Structures are given as C-alpha cells and as structure tokens.
C-alpha cells in the first residue's frame with residue numbers, strides 16, 4: 394500500500410469504468426444526461442461547474458448547462474427544476490451550492506426528483522442511507538469509502554472518527570462507515586476533548602473546514618487519515634484540514650490535498666449519474 398493515497402489515480406480508474414459502461418449503453422441506444430444548474434457567478438462554484446462538465450465530456454455523458462442570473466427568484470429556479478424533473482432524457486440534476494441568500498436551499502433540494510438527485514442530498518435519499526436501503530449517496534463521502542476500499546484499507550470493525558457533522562460530508566460519512574461495519578464517532582465544534590477522541594481512531598476523517606488544524610497530536614500512530622478539507626492559502630497553494638507535513642511520518646497512509654478526496658467527488662457524481670441512467 395502506498396503511504397500517500399493517490400485519489401487522482403483512483404478517480405481516473407472510476408471515470409474510465411464509467412466511460413466504458415457509458416459506451417456500452419450508447420450501443421444499446423441509451424444516453425446519459427446530467428443537467429447542471431448554477432445561480433449567480435461565484436468564482437469557486439464556476440470552477441466546480443466547469444470541472445463537472447469536463448468530466449461529463451470525458452465519460453461520454455451529455456451535459457445540459459443552465460447558468461442563471463444572481464437575482465433569479467426561488468420560483469423561477471423551482472420552475473426549471475420541475476421542467477428538468479419531467480424531461481425523460483435527463484438522468485441527473487445538479488444544483489451547484491451555495492445558492493444566493495434569497496433562495497432556500499432546502500426547498501430547492503426537496504424539489505429535485507429523488508431518482509434524479511445524483512448529489513444524494515434529498516431527504517428521501519438521506520433516509521435510504523440511514524436505513525441501509527439503496528439510493529443516491531452524497532458524492533464526497535461515497536468517494537472516501539471508495540478510496541479506502543481501493544487502497545486495501547479494511548473498514549469493518551475499525552474505530553473510525555469523523556470530524557464534522559455537516560449534511561453534505563460529516564453525517565453521510567459516518568452513516569457510510571457504519572454501513573461498512575465500523576465503530577463510528579462523530580466529533581464537531583462542541584466536542585469537549587477533540588484530541589482524546591481523534592487519537593482513538595484507526596481511520597480518521599477530517600472534514601471540519603479549518604486549514605492544517607489536525608496535527609500529529611490529534612492522530613494515533615499508524616492511523617489512516619482522510620483529509621476532506623480544501624483551502625487556498627495566502628500563498629495561493631491548496632491545503633487540507635490536516636497538517637500533512639506534521640503527520641506524514643506518524644501515519645500508515647494519508648490522502649494529500651490536492652489529489653486526494655477532491656477528484657473522487659466528481660468521479661462519484663459521474664457514477665451516480667450512470668446508475669440513474671441504468672435504472
């Protein structure tokens with residue numbers, strides 16, 4: 394096993410698998426289409442949307458792009474979602490978050506047909522995850538599980554600690570680890586003695602959104618560390634929630650930033666969209 398887990402390479406493998414299957418579907422006359430909706434012109438969202446469209450092109454999906462103005466009303470956005478829900482050829486609908494403050498994200502997420510909710514954010518899909526049923530799973534945590542499995546790191550029975558309890562990363566991450574038979578603890582901003590808990594982890598997932606916060610004082614010797622955080626430093630370099638240099642000699646394996654969890658998110662989105670088309 395490599396000490397530095399190569400998320401870029403594993404994401405590439407997954408995208409190539411999706412590409413092959415998409416070509417097979419095409420031969421049977423089935424096309425895969427992802428609709429990507431962006432409201433406003435947040436530069437970070439713009440980059441994510443561009444990368445998602447590029448990935449669609451790579452795997453052979455059609456992508457429909459909707460770039461709406463910042464002052465688009467909630468009603469207008471809902472009308473577009475209803476239209477996309479009804480369009481037979483659309484397999485997946487992705488509304489890039491965050492949305493402008495005048496739009497209620499929960500309302501928008503709930504309006505997406507669960508069968509086309511390839512981001513896995515709809516409460517119905519979240520419910521399926523927590524009750525162990527089949528449904529779409531949030532792409533970033535699903536990507537973490539895939540990284541662990543494809544790196545030969547067994548999860549069953551392990552002590553896993555997730556730092557962060559967001560709906561997009563922390564909570565689904567914990568649910569997925571539980572589904573893989575781990576013993577799971579979730580830490581958050583109110584956890585009293587964070588170090589005491591994180592030092593128990595065989596597998597530590599950092600998703601707290603604080604640059605280089607996790608130093609070796611938080612990590613058990615020989616642990617596997619997954620860094621979900623992404624931050625751009627003042628030097629314009631990307632870093633994660635983990636202080637990579639500080640922990641590297643202390644761990645069995647770790648995901649780097651960039652090139653770890655990040656590329657997996659888009660690869661899993663492609664896989665979710667393919668699954669939707671297969672159904």
Ligand code: NAD
Pocket residue numbers: 533556557558559560561562563580581582583584587600601602603621622623624634654655656658
């Ligand atoms: P968020 O801000 O919604 O949630 C952060 C969580 O961390 C909260 O639950 C909070 O309670 C907890 N937290 C904050 N400070 C803490 C502390 N000092 N100790 C313990 N817990 C603390 O963030 P998010 O959307 O879950 O994202 C987390 C990080 O992952 C961010 O850096 C984000 O940019 C990154 N992210 C990366 C990807 C990817 O594709 N790689 C996708 C989504 C998010």
